[in-house]
Amino acid sequence: MSEQKRLQVDNRLIERLTQKERKALLSDCETVELSFGQILCEPRTPLRFAYFPLTGFISLVTTLGDHLPMEVGLIGNEGMLGVTLMLGVDEAPLRAIVQGNGSALKISASRLRRRLLESTKLQKTLNRYLYVLMDELSTSAACNQFHELQPRMARWLLMTHDRAHSDHFYLTHAYLAGMLGVRRSGITVAAGALQRDMIISYSRGEISILDRKGLEETCCECYETTIDDYGRLLP
Amino acid sequence: MSEQKRLQVDNRLIERLTQKERKALLSDCETVELSFGQILCEPRTPLRFAYFPLTGFISLVTTLGDHLPMEVGLIGNEGMLGVTLMLGVDEAPLRAIVQGNGSALKISASRLRRRLLESTKLQKTLNRYLYVLMDELSTSAACNQFHELQPRMARWLLMTHDRAHSDHFYLTHAYLAGMLGVRRSGITVAAGALQRDMIISYSRGEISILDRKGLEETCCECYETTIDDYGRLLP
DNA sequence: TCGTTAATGTGCCGTAGCGTACAGACTATC
DNA sequence: GATAGTCTGTACGCTACGGCACATTAACGA
Numbered sequence: 210m211s212e213q214k215r216l217q218v219d220n221r222l223i224e225r226l227t228q229k230e231r232k233a234l235l236s237d238c239e240t241v242e243l244s245f246g247q248i249l250c251e252p253r254t255p256l257r258f259a260y261f262p263l264t265g266f267i268s269l270v271t272t273l274g275d276h277l278p279m280e281v282g283l284i285g286n287e288g289m290l291g292v293t294l295m296l297g298v299d300e301a302p303l304r305a306i307v308q309g310n311g312s313a314l315k316i317s318a319s320r321l322r323r324r325l326l327e328s329t330k331l332q333k334t335l336n337r338y339l340y341v342l343m344d345e346l347s348t349s350a351a352c353n354q355f356h357e358l359q360p361r362m363a364r365w366l367l368m369t370h371d372r373a374h375s376d377h378f379y380l381t382h383a384y385l386a387g388m389l390g391v392r393r394s395g396i397t398v399a400a401g402a403l404q405r406d407m408i409i410s411y412s413r414g415e416i417s418i419l420d421r422k423g424l425e426e427t428c429c430e431c432y433e434t435t436i437d438d439y440g441r442l443l444p
Numbered sequence: 445m446s447e448q449k450r451l452q453v454d455n456r457l458i459e460r461l462t463q464k465e466r467k468a469l470l471s472d473c474e475t476v477e478l479s480f481g482q483i484l485c486e487p488r489t490p491l492r493f494a495y496f497p498l499t500g501f502i503s504l505v506t507t508l509g510d511h512l513p514m515e516v517g518l519i520g521n522e523g524m525l526g527v528t529l530m531l532g533v534d535e536a537p538l539r540a541i542v543q544g545n546g547s548a549l550k551i552s553a554s555r556l557r558r559r560l561l562e563s564t565k566l567q568k569t570l571n572r573y574l575y576v577l578m579d580e581l582s583t584s585a586a587c588n589q590f591h592e593l594q595p596r597m598a599r600w601l602l603m604t605h606d607r608a609h610s611d612h613f614y615l616t617h618a619y620l621a622g623m624l625g626v627r628r629s630g631i632t633v634a635a636g637a638l639q640r641d642m643i644i645s646y647s648r649g650e651i652s653i654l655d656r657k658g659l660e661e662t663c664c665e666c667y668e669t670t671i672d673d674y675g676r677l678l679p
Numbered sequence: 680t681c682g683t684t685a686a687t688g689t690g691c692c693g694t695a696g697c698g699t700a701c702a703g704a705c706t707a708t709c
Numbered sequence: 710g711a712t713a714g715t716c717t718g719t720a721c722g723c724t725a726c727g728g729c730a731c732a733t734t735a736a737c738g739a
Binding site: 381382383394400401411412 | 685686687688689690
């Protein structure tokens with residue numbers, strides 16, 4: 210792979226760096242494959258690596274009591290896992306689990322910290338991304354309280370669609386139910402409705418987005434809100 | 445007021461600083477009174493000041509669509525409003541509204557930033573507090589999804605009790621309903637049950653905590669979780 | 680090819696909480 | 710002490726969703 214090629218990295222945070230900073234950061238990274246279901250960190254345990262997704266993507270999930278893990282954040286090539294390392298905290302705040310197969314850049318916590326000291330642009334970028342993440346968390350809190358299953362599911366599908374860079378992805382009803390913190394059969398009904406309306410189609414875990422516009426009409430306002438937040442803070 | 449007295453400030457973040465750093469920070473602060481209902485910042489507008497509550501306390505609320513504002517964070521003398529200023533973002537992420545009368549130290553955004561550059565201890569402290577705040581947001585998201593009104597209300601009362609430093613505070617059913625994102629009459633029923641059990645008593649907005657232990661037994665696990673998080677990160 | 684497992688469809692009952700309305704109780708004000 | 714405003718109690722129908730159970734169907738592996 211040519212040097213030139215390596216510097217065109219498809220991660221929106223890394224793209225914000227100057228050539229020089231990017232090169233420095235990349236020299237500390239290795240490309241790894243993320244595979245569905247892989248757990249990258251557990252809450253309250255040391256966070257040794259950060260990941261900048263390229264084509265894969267990662268769910269941040271809470272682990273509350275005896276409930277199934279529920280998603281509170283989604284990280285694709287617009288973000289990173291491990292931004293809290295900036296805060297000088299060694300532990301992971303949430304479980305991170307790979308939700309979409311694909312590649313990511315992996316860097317050790319210590320090297321990331323060293324690069325942060327060197328590059329104010331990197332600091333600034335990750336600062337802003339951390340802010341966006343906080344926005345997402347508080348939006349999730351309100352969304353869970355106020356919005357119904359169907360719009361929330363539509364939002365979730367849109368967010369996944371954005372990060373999967375494909376109209377098809379793997380995703381069972383049971384899995385989606387866990388992510389949204391609801392019953393599996395509730396998802397079957399809601400997803401069935403979308404399928405009847407030709408908005409999505411699915412079979413045994415293989416979901417296709419047929420009508421993205423339809424999804425956007427079904428989803429709650431929170432989708433647009435989080436997109437706007439990102440756009441405003443990391444244009 | 446003697447210099448000695450001024451340096452014993454009842455805010456747990458400021459207490460973590462060295463004498464010297466504290467003195468420097470305090471020289472940039474003024475003591476102000478917070479009064480119930482006062483709005484200190486609005487989302488997506490410039491955040492000009494930070495506040496370190498002493499005896500007052502502040503709610504962070506989302507403003508989602510046409511819903512009433514709902515609380516996602518509570519800030520008393522264990523924390524501060526405006527920690528996101530560290531991230532170099534000029535805007536406020538959420539509405540902040542005074543929930544308990546009392547005093548706070550107020551500092552301008554620019555002066556806080558200057559002090560941050562001087563004191564790594566201050567940086568470290570605020571970093572960790574920001575992390576705690578993120579933990580709280582994600583806990584709220586899950587709590588809203590999974591837990592019922594009564595335990596959530598109990599948690600909320602405990603959190604307020606901690607920050608009010610008093611067994612009595614002002615708080616109507618309608619207000620509490622807003623904070624929890626539920627109907628007013630739902631609160632009346634849940635609070636009525638606690639009153640029957642002699643756990644709280646109230647009349648026209650004046651609430652008294654009679655049996656804190658009873659509240660702790662009623663509340664969901666999230667209360668303990670957030671306390672533990674704070675204790676672990678800011679011991 | 681068949682049995683096993685995973686994914687989905689469906690139904691049924693229970694209930695927490697919504698939207699709403701209204702009445703009673705207390706407080707403040709003039 | 711009349712009046713208005715605020716706070717609280719309560720009730721009623723409704724719906725989304727929880728918990729659960731079970732049937733059906735597709736995929737997969739021995």
